[in-house]
Amino acid sequence: MDIIITGRNLELDEPFKKYVNKKLNKLTRLYDRVYKCDVIVEEEKTRKNIEIIVHLKRNRLVAKESSQDVYVSIDNAVGKIKTQLRRLNGRVVSKRRGKGILDKMVARMRNMDESVKISKKGKIIQENSFADKPMHPEEAKLELDLSGKDFIMFRNANTGEANVLYKKSNGNHGLIEPNF
Known part of the structure; x- marks a missing residue:
């Protein structure tokens, strides 16, 4: 110095x-x-x-x-x-x-098994998917529509954070962005 x-x-x-x-x-x-x-x-x-x-x-x-x-x-x-x-x-x-929290969350999502879990009250089907590459919300919307699932978790290319895009009952889509 x-x-x-x-x-x-x-x-x-x-x-x-x-x-x-x-x-x-x-x-x-x-x-x-x-x-x-x-x-x-x-x-x-x-x-x-x-x-x-x-x-x-x-x-x-x-x-x-x-x-x-x-x-x-x-x-x-x-x-x-x-x-x-x-x-x-x-x-x-x-x-x-x-960023460490985000990476841990992504690793946990990838490591979770996609099996069916049965509880005492009934069947709960757990399905996890996470896009590997960063993508824009518009790309995630197209992938969500093609997959037929109710939601998709992806890394936003604009912010670098994990986001969730989901289908609403009225046909529109919702985007969840974390605020840390």
């Missing part, structure tokens, strides 16, 4: 630069795609203003902090960046988890 430290209206000593490098290098523990950090230290009369800009692959995070002590300012600004990185990392993980 590249760290660029710039001082405006003041000279930055080596211990401060080492302190900033040590603090910012810890950010890669939270999010490994940090590739550049810009730190701007500015002095105004008695206040020290810190601005940290963290460059990620597709995002840019900014934290500004001001206090009388430059070390307090850098600690608070790094704390704000850590909070933003945790939030961003949580979004990335939750998106991955959503």
Whole structure:
């Protein structure tokens, strides 16, 4: 990770630069795609203003902090960046988890046997079908009409999620899309 430290209206000593490098290098523990950090230290009369800009692959995070002590300012600004990185990392993980649930559901549907199960109350016929290739809802409608079944589960080519297309009693079709 590249760290660029710039001082405006003041000279930055080596211990401060080492302190900033040590603090910012810890950010890669939270999010490994940090590739550049810009730190701007500015002095105004008695206040020290810190601005940290963290460059990620597709995002840019900014934290500004001001206090009388430059070390307090850098600690608070790094704390704000850590909070933003945790939030961003949580979004990335939750998106991955959503796709994992979908893949598990698809695997379960494929592994279920298509046999007839008999319960104490009577016969229940269970029929499962799932289209292997992603398709548009119009294609799924044609396949549903050709199969003669009441519903079809397929992966929507537009969204990449599993959808269910079913026949309604009035002759129309209904589409169920998950909202995670």
